[in-house]
Amino acid sequence: MSTTIGVNADRQTAAAILARLDRLPATRHIWTMVTLLSLGGMFEFYDLFMTGYVVPGLVKAGLLTGVAIGMFSGPALFVASTFFGLFIGTFVFGFVADRYGRRAIFTFSMLFYCAATLVMSFQETGFGVCLWRMIAGIGIGVELVTIDTYVAELVPVHMRGRAFAFNQCVQFCVVPIVAGISYWLVPQTPLGWDGWRWVVAIGAIGALFVWFLRRAIPESPRWLLTHGRLADADRITAQIEAAVRRDLGGAALPEPAAHEVDDLSARGSFSEIWQPPYRTRTIMLMVFQFFQTFGFYGFAAWVPTLIAKQVGINLGASLQYAFIIAIANPFGPLLAMTFADRFERKWQLVGAAICIAVFGGLFSQQSTMPLLILFGVLITLSNNVLSYSFHSYQSELFPTRVRARAVGFTYAFSRISTVFASFIIGFFFANFNGTTGVFGLIGFAMLMVVLSIGIFGPRTSNLVLEKISH
Template structure:
């Protein structure tokens, strides 16, 4: 993929984009940080803009592969004797729940304690290093033979994934112009959730066997890590976020990055770019305390409640569906086949969302799809035929993934650039903490109350999601990030 070059520089050509590069420092300072954002938001959706979305989406693909293969390899871990389906006590460390909890404990620490890294060191560098971190950890994990070793390295891997997830969302929200921000997240999530059928199919083919004498689940883990290194190679074409650079006082660098992008966009657009809107005021400095002051306090409380309970709905199904099916008497191989078919629907959720992303309020989409999740989940718990299992599984997958792309867009919009990564990291971390404990609760509920009990528990959680977002959520559709921050 081509890097951003300034066309015409060698022959003396100066267009509206490249002229900005030559601005004197004083003029750049006078222009202000708000003008950088205004210039970004007026960019048309050309190939150059979508290339940035694609590069970030490739990173998200491997993030979700690593995040969501958990449920698909779980039967293999049980078959190998490393883990057990359930445990005698609520917090047993040798069951599938402990493996899930280890991942989400790492995700929690990565998001709550390390989310600030992208605000401090930049979106681009943290995007790269966190990816290398979790690839290395997963590689070591693939060769573990004890529950303790497996869980420890899954925890370490989770830390890197947690930082990466926050960074990708922050990065994308700042690079995408406001008129296509929702669609950019929809495309990113469509590509990202394509990892679900890939992971499911690989698990279906590999987990029941041991190619070349190596357990199939180990191959599933290793293939994701090796492939993710390609993203590290392609990341060199990603520019740093101009919004972040401007927020750090590096306005000249922000202007240079943006001017190169503008030049490429204008060349593809075939006509002069539209004039930027009037610069809006930018929140200059903000720290952790700002999250607890108006207008952010209400948003923070809302998102904490949301993340505690949406995780139960999303991962309660995604991570547990193969195990739930086995519990209903379906064989491991058939369970993985059903989940592979269900997994094919994963990228369709955000793909459908592409058509509604910038037409409907994010909060309304989240509320509606949460209601769909409740109804489909309760019905899923009562059916046993293959057709009904697959159809309802697809509905649950579509609803969950539309909620996912909607809230990933939404939460990034609710905070200013100065604290976006750390604020989103903080509220997002509660979903990880919730997943740690809910995985044990689901295992306990499955043992005591069966599959029906699990889905009643999930339905109650999604009802609280509806209340939190429906009552407390602000409107953001079509607004600039800067205007939402005031």
């Protein structure tokens, strides 16, 4: 009897804490927490997107010559090492943020991949470069999962979509930065050190900021509640409330509403994501993640080649036009901030996939540079709306106790499909009328995205996480 009373009291306390979190207005303090998490993710995106930019430097140095493992050799092995590391990080180690906490793993994974990246910059053999690239990829994969779960759990329900859109906008700002740094440094040898090594080492600078970020971001109260640390969750929630009141000039906060609460006695396990209602969601995201990479990474990686094929210019010139298209990356999530919390998240995903297919088909029919750039920018904007919306969506579908584990497992399918997407796209490019064949493939992949999310995806917008998980 006393045990039942104690459990009910804990549930009431947890529900009150969650209600206090979700009633908070979107003040400067809330946006500061999102910004700091996003800055941590920006270093991760730098590390991820530099993959393609340092390959010419590695080739020039001869480090990738004669290096092969199985079907992968040279530059393909370097790229595959990155995404195989990401696969291990998400598939094998996605659970660590559920077990050890969002704050601790956010810190550790950043330090881990920064250290591995720094070690990679000193390697003198192609095998050493690829090995440490894979090790860095493991840390990046863990960080990707942790940031998604962290953002979802910290921000109030009414701004969750905008928070993810802003998070992606900040992270994608680094894409033109790493492109510019690589364009400047890779062809040179500053201070007698190969330019590609400088580009890689700069990526490790995130370690200098990690302790500042760690001090300024609290642990997720939701994670604390699932681990029975109600007093810590209450203390952190009170600190956030006090900061929000200061932002409001001492004005009273809105009254908390009744709030759902997860089962505090349950302990998350991998088997739980295969039980109703999560089984359908898990399979849906596996299918979605496998196919979405054909539109996202497929287009981004192949755009210089596609442009060169369409208008008959040399690859060097097409790289310049591809850079112009790449500048559009941060503007997709920025655009999404205007509607992120106004429309149902699953339909934003479906709409973005349809736009990728339509704009891709139009891109494949153009033969003039202005129209190629126009449709290339529209595809990029659509890809990044897709990216923001699925990062938000996947983190909303599971309870806190298995959120990182489920996100990591399903997200891993996009990492492994990316390894093979370039080979499949290359096959279609060579055997099915070039650009038309490529976008036929991407159109089919987007159809799979539309069907999986449109038919099986539950509603999540403006619903508290605990209600979605029920």
